[in-house]
Amino acid sequence: MEMAMDDQRGSRQFAAESRMALFDFAFDHAPIGIALIDLDGCVIRGNAAFSRMVGIPLSELEGISFRDFTHPEDLAADLALFAEVLAGKRDGYSIEKRYVQRDGSILHVRIHVAAMRLANGKVARFISQIEDISKDKENERELAERAAQLELAMQAIRGGFWHMDVKTHKFETSERLTQFIGGPDAAKFDLKGYTERVHPDDSTAADLSSLIAGKLDQSVAQYRLRTIEGERWMRCDRRLLRDPDGDPWRIVGVAIDFTEEHDRLERLMEKSETDALTGVLNRRGLESRYEMLVSSDGFSVLAIDLDGFKAINDRHGHPAGDAVLVETAKRLQASVRVNDLVCRAGGDEFILIVVGEPGVGEAVAKRIVEAISEPFQLTTGTVRLGTSVGCTWCQTKKPLDQLTAHADALLYEAKAAGKNMWRFAVCS
The missing domain is CATH 3.30.70.270 (Reverse transcriptase/Diguanylate cyclase domain)
Incomplete structure (x- = not known):
């Protein structure tokens, strides 16, 4: 009997040790940052990816507070959510913030924090998963810079630009294009609102399907658009931006009013014919x-x-x-x-x-x-x-x-x- 009980205990211990070994392997070799955090916000344990993100050697991570490497401007929001979990108001949270590495470099990250609770419901510790989103932020920054440059260029012409997320189909017109279409008090147009302004006979010309599917990287369309000044002819240069994997990411379009030029060309064509x-x-x-x-x-x-x-x-x-x-x-x-x-x-x-x-x-x-x-x-x-x-x-x-x-x-x-x-x- 005692031998059987010893065997059972041995089996349970082996299973527990196996699970712990698997956890340790997954923890240490995960491609994203993982950290165990105590109730004071200090690191209990972190993996190699987390060490690289904060710019601190693995051997020095233990005991360091996340306050020490969180950007000062992002700390208050993080601490407020951390306190809500401790108070039992939530089980976890996600937040985007910046890490300040020891050499002063800034790293943009997205953190998912989950509370590990005891049987009585009290928080024992936290486990954090951290993604490096620096490339995403750089893409957003470049897009914002391009948008600002385009907006500046648009001040000299009639029209503006728009952009659309291929995956979510979120579409938005620039401030200048919005005002050109709907007047100074108009709200920005989404995809439905913009396409409803396109003349029905020109819907095929304005269609974005080939760009969304990645069949084209660029196309130029001419269509009539209903604006606060009446119907105007627009020339729209549409370009597809791809993500690092080559998949369609965003479409940006520059729409310029060329009604007078169109009418002049029509008159010339009419004369020539x-x-x-x-x-x-x-x-x-x-x-x-x-x-x-x-x-x-x-x-x-x-x-x-x-x-x-x-x-x-x-x-x-x-x-x-x-x-x-x-x-x-x-x-x-x-x-x-x-x-x-x-x-x-x-x-x-x-x-x-x-x-x-x-x-x-x-x-x-x-x-x-x-x-x-x-x-x-x-x-x-x-x-x-x-x-x-x-x-x-x-x-x-x-x-x-x-x-x-x-x-x-x-x-x-x-x-x-x-x-x-x-x-x-x-x-x-």
């Missing part, structure tokens, strides 16, 4: 708009040439000829819908693109012949002329040159048949 005399599209403008046309019902391309136009120029002069061309353009526009395209290809030649089934294009050709046959009132008198129209229809989009060549061939057929008429065919 518009016939100066008649105001309708020129060939370049027609090609550009044709690329954007979408229709499941097909397209009709009409080639139009005025019959007898040269005689008007010869008899009444070029100003009269110009007046006829301007009036012709108006009659052509009146013969089609707003979304159809009217182009002056050169001289007295026009091209129309009409969306819809074959009958739509034929009806337009008929209306054009009738419209142009009406008299033209000029300062030199009334003139009449006719027009020949070639109309081709295609179910699916084909190169514009191919369609206009087919329409031109039909136009020549109409002229050869006696002019002032139209010819129609389906493009093969």
